[in-house]
Amino acid sequence: MKTAEYSPGLEGIIAGTTTISHVNPERNSLMYRGYDIKDLVQNSTFEEVAYLMIRGHLPNQGEYDAFCSQLKQERSIPQTIIETFKTLPAKSNPMDMLKVGVALLALSDPDKDDDSHEANVRKAIRLVAKFPALITYSYRISRGQEIVQPDASLGHGENFLYMLLGKKPDSYISHVFDSSLICYVDHGFNASTFAARVTVSTLSDIYSGTLSAIGALKGPLHGGANEEAMKMLLEVGSPENAEAWVLDALATKKKIMGFGHREYKTGDPRAAILTEMGAEISEKLGDARWYKTASVVEATMNREKQILPNVDFPTSYIYYLMGLPIEIYTPIFALARIAGWTSHMIEQLDNNRLIRPKALYEGPQHVEYVARDRR
Numbered sequence: 001m002k003t004a005e006y007s008p009g010l011e012g013i014i015a016g017t018t019t020i021s022h023v024n025p026e027r028n029s030l031m032y033r034g035y036d037i038k039d040l041v042q043n044s045t046f047e048e049v050a051y052l053m054i055r056g057h058l059p060n061q062g063e064y065d066a067f068c069s070q071l072k073q074e075r076s077i078p079q080t081i082i083e084t085f086k087t088l089p090a091k092s093n094p095m096d097m098l099k100v101g102v103a104l105l106a107l108s109d110p111d112k113d114d115d116s117h118e119a120n121v122r123k124a125i126r127l128v129a130k131f132p133a134l135i136t137y138s139y140r141i142s143r144g145q146e147i148v149q150p151d152a153s154l155g156h157g158e159n160f161l162y163m164l165l166g167k168k169p170d171s172y173i174s175h176v177f178d179s180s181l182i183c184y185v186d187h188g189f190n191a192s193t194f195a196a197r198v199t200v201s202t203l204s205d206i207y208s209g210t211l212s213a214i215g216a217l218k219g220p221l222h223g224g225a226n227e228e229a230m231k232m233l234l235e236v237g238s239p240e241n242a243e244a245w246v247l248d249a250l251a252t253k254k255k256i257m258g259f260g261h262r263e264y265k266t267g268d269p270r271a272a273i274l275t276e277m278g279a280e281i282s283e284k285l286g287d288a289r290w291y292k293t294a295s296v297v298e299a300t301m302n303r304e305k306q307i308l309p310n311v312d313f314p315t316s317y318i319y320y321l322m323g324l325p326i327e328i329y330t331p332i333f334a335l336a337r338i339a340g341w342t343s344h345m346i347e348q349l350d351n352n353r354l355i356r357p358k359a360l361y362e363g364p365q366h367v368e369y370v371a372r373d374r375r
């Protein structure tokens, strides 16, 4: 039921203004600070896009070099957090462990009691810089592996892969991974970003807003979809099985993970970019099985429901081909989105108004209170 003021799930409701990213379903386009995502994937790096989001403009060479070295200087995390990771149950959920790490990081941030713009920018940069360690240390420790210290010769994305897998990725894999991070950085008022903005709109802090965002991103209707999409492809198993599998799933009203979008109804521009990369990496690695299986799933979904893939579908099999553990896919989404989340929180705090929508009450009215012994 929609009224002039009410729309389920806030669908179609404008809940605020932003200058950070523009999701344009009419043109199937996504822009970060006015730059088209296609141009950024083609020409930029994750570090440069993170700078663009946090600072609001593309850096010149001096600003870029200083930012990259600042990220490298800030890569380490307190030993107490590493020790705490060792106390967590084995094989804990990586998104839950990320929440533990961020909560502990907040306690040691030198700017924890300063919510000025510049302090918030410093906290944003620390969070971007430290997410690789929080994610890879907790993951490796919980799986009984030694942690891998960061390598200062590597960029942000390739260093994450090195810390996760213990071996340096080749330049092609690093390029594809960096492109996926650029695609994941920001996307308007998606659920996790909006959760972050609601949190800091009470004048709470950037770390608390980050915890809200991680919690929202974990859900399979949001960032958790990339993991579920790969599990689905593994269950489908081959291109030959795909059509029947999808038809059966649709017949039982299942949601096909990695498909559909609240905003894009005729295609997610990030999915188009990454699907092309999926074809390329499959070719380069000589393993077309998952790309072909995905293509049949996509064709069946388009024919049966006119529903197209979103960013989480191609990333699923690209990361699988890279040999990344499936349970780390959503933390990778967070690894990139932390640049978007912090930019939005800074924007919210710079011109804040408490976010507090109304509720449409549908319960009983004026009910008489009856004493307990007479109920």
Ligand code: SDX
Pocket: 009, 186, 187, 189, 190, 191, 220, 221, 222, 223, 225, 254, 255, 256, 257, 258, 259, 260, 261, 262, 263, 305, 307, 310, 311, 312
């Ligand atoms: C992300 O918001 C963002 O910007 C998010 C994101 C970002 O960058 O932050 O883009 C990242 O979260 C992408 C989405 C990842 N989630 C999934 O892939 C999960 C599967 N997708 C669906 O759950 C769904 O498409 C949503 C949640 C993404 C969008 O849901 P909506 O807008 O609430 O749409 P809906 O559920 O009301 O669906 C409308 C119709 C329904 O059919 P009817 O019940 O009306 O007959 O389309 C159907 C749905 O059943 N439908 C699907 C489907 N998605 C929609 N049917 C099968 N499989 C699907 N994936």
